[in-house]
Amino acid sequence: MCDFISWVEIKEEEKKEIFYLTDKEVFSKEGKEKLKGSLGSDFIGHAAIRTFFDLGERGRDREINDFWKLNRLPKELRLKIKNFDKYWGKMFKRCFYYDDLCDIVRYAPDEWKVKASQQLLKQGPSNESLRAIIIYAPDEWKAKASQQLLKQGPSFDDLKSVIKFAPDKWKKRAEKFFS
Numbered sequence: 703m704c705d706f707i708s709w710v711e712i713k714e715e716e717k718k719e720i721f722y723l724t725d726k727e728v729f730s731k732e733g734k735e736k737l738k739g740s741l742g743s744d745f746i747g748h749a750a751i752r753t754f755f756d757l758g759e760r761g762r763d764r765e766i767n768d769f770w771k772l773n774r775l776p777k778e779l780r781l782k783i784k785n786f787d788k789y790w791g792k793m794f795k796r797c798f799y800y801d802d803l804c805d806i807v808r809y810a811p812d813e814w815k816v817k818a819s820q821q822l823l824k825q826g827p828s829n830e831s832l833r834a835i836i837i838y839a840p841d842e843w844k845a846k847a848s849q850q851l852l853k854q855g856p857s858f859d860d861l862k863s864v865i866k867f868a869p870d871k872w873k874k875r876a877e878k879f880f881s
Contacts, residue, residue, distance in 0.1 A: 704765055707783075708722065710760075710762065713762075720776050722751060722779065723745060725790060728754075737753060744797075768810070798821065807819055808837075815843070816840060819846075832847045832848075832850055833847075845868065845869050845872055848875075848876070851864060865877060
């Protein structure tokens with residue numbers, strides 16, 4: 703499984719070229735044909751990149767999962783990440799799943815935590831995903847995740863997370879489960 707953001711780097715003589723996918727490639731007619739059979743997070747990985755650009759075994763697979771740390775990216779990707787929705791907005795909604803989004807919620811700056819929390823809540827998240835939001839996201843999203851979690855039949859660990867990390871209103875509701 704590859705992380706977002708993935709790219710393939712090819713160095714030939716003094717020239718270095720990087721290959722990666724954006725919405726433009728993935729959702730194009732050509733992309734739909736070349737990537738037929740790919741599902742969900744397949745589109746953010748090296749196999750899809752290699753298939754789309756007919757790279758075969760050439761080059762080196764590269765990826766980082768903390769893409770918001772721009773200094774770790776090639777310049778071309780740094781510039782595009784700053785305008786994320788333009789280049790990866792559709793992929794974010796259709797190809798990022800629980801593990802990718804939970805990693806963003808856990809480790810990214812707040813602006814990305816909000817974006818990932820919002821997307822997770824739209825995907826009918828598991829209790830584990832909701833706990834990640836409750837523990838790591840900004841308060842507004844902790845409240846929304848707590849509300850959903852308490853409706854989904856929380857486990858003992860789920861309730862402990864709400865009591866420890868959620869806004870007060872939700873802590874009190876979780877405590878009622880122990881009454």
